[in-house]
Amino acid sequence: MKYLKNDILNIFKDSIDKHEFIKGVFSNPTKESSYKKINLKPVQIKGDFFIQFESFINNKAFHKNETLVDSFKILDEIIDIFKQILIVTSNQEIQILQNKKGFSIKRKHTENKILKLSHNKQKNYILQDNTPVPSLIELGVMSETGKVSKEKFNKFRQINRYLEFIEDTLKELHEKKLIGNSMKIIDFGCGKSYLTFALYHYLKYIKHLKVEIIGLDLKDDVIKHCNTIAKNLDFDNLQFIKGDIKDFNIFHDVDMIFSLHACNNATDYSILKGLELGAKAILAVPCCQSEINQKINKSSMTELKGVLSPFGNHGILQERFSSLATDALRALSLELCGYNTKVMEFIDMEHTPKNILIKSILGCPSEEKLKEKRKEYDRYLQFLGVTPLLDDLLKDYFKK
Structure with a gap:
């Protein structure tokens, strides 16, 4: 069965709305794209929910946190650019492949994963806080x-x-x-x-x-x-x-x-x-x-x-x-x-x-x-x- 772009976008929206979205990976871009790869993950900053986009262009990584409204707009723009998309949710991995005829979807159910939203992780410093120097x-x-x-x-x-x-x-x-x-x-x-x-x-x-x-x-x-x-x-x-x-x-x-x-x-x-x-x-x-x-x-x-x-x-x-x-x-x-x-x-x-x-x-x-x-x-x-x-x-x- 072949799927359209809106079907893929709805998978993202549904998993995000249900707080089941863990991460997304866009890879294998079309020839005309400047993007090599894009990674997505949910983050929480000062109590607000964002999607972090990690984009790779010319061997450099660029990070930006987007609101949900803007995230869905960006997703609508980039879904067509990549031939492979991986969506990882709290209970499944969804592999999406694109060819000239449209999108194909393969789902694999997994053990429940815990959604972690903390954006302010403990920095792995060489000299650590709470360790006397x-x-x-x-x-x-x-x-x-x-x-x-x-x-x-x-x-x-x-x-x-x-x-x-x-x-x-x-x-x-x-x-x-x-x-x-x-x-x-x-x-x-x-x-x-x-x-x-x-x-x-x-x-x-x-x-x-x-x-x-x-x-x-x-x-x-x-x-x-x-x-x-x-x-x-x-x-x-x-x-x-x-x-x-x-x-x-x-x-x-x-x-x-x-x-x-x-x-x-x-x-x-x-x-x-x-x-x-x-x-x-x-x-x-x-x-x-x-x-x-x-x-x-x-x-x-x-x-x-x-x-x-x-x-x-x-x-x-x-x-x-x-x-x-x-x-x-x-x-x-x-x-x-x-x-x-x-x-x-x-x-x-x-x-x-x-x-x-x-x-x-x-x-x-x-x-x-x-x-x-x-x-x-x-x-x-x-x-x-x-x-x-x-x-x-x-x-x-x-x-x-």
Whole structure:
């Protein structure tokens, strides 16, 4: 028996209305579709019922929660696009196949499943709430019992997000055999060192690595405070030093350097120092990238006064463009220095606007790839119409 699209839509509506719908999977799209796959599941947010659509386009996943009214409209649009549809309810699995003649349906009865609507599942953090971490207790993020305070939960999330990046970085470094069971790490511009202490705890007590970490900052009171905490916790291989990035010369053959929210060109100097020390991994979350914006204002060669004048005509748009342009230049420059580089979201924009992470792992690019990157670099600088400090700092480290 062949079925029409409305029959399929009614199956969705009936299972959702009866609160029996568990999930839906749309796969095997027609050739003209940009969608590769769509997953559906019911969620409850603040007491309201939604359907979450997880759409896969060009190997990227996009999530959106839709009301029931909008969900049925979307379903009406996408049912024709896919040749295979799976509907899982609390008591059956419904397999739907589409061909030129219409739809065929095959039902399989299953054991009763429980519908779970909770959207706010416990996040599987690396450092868990209600599990004491001595350094986070000392820093006031946790109570003595390990409970994260409401005021510090955003900081707690940021710490865990940071450790997730570290975890991925460690995996890459091990896979490339760039590190063994020990690491030397520098935190440039460590500040209050929430992340530095968390990193030490993670590497030593969770990953069981032998670590030496130095935090560097210009503020004397901050350095004294952090050293006191490190001493109280018996963190023997964690020390904090007052000093300028440009003058640092204590470590050599460093495994990883990172700088979090280093202001303007301080990020550039931390990248330079990482290259000088032979860092296998360089991580940076930049802040206040004002240099290129200021140079664009004085340049007569920049496309911000030509093709991109709609940006250049508005100060706030030019400022944001210049900030992204600076980070793009940093990523490209590191690739020319022989690193594999990714630019990612560090933390949600709602928690901090300083949310771009540049992650670079030492690689072995081919001569052909370096030539193409150099052409791209030269075109980019010509387009910007400025000579940034970063060019002077790093050009001697560009691979030939």
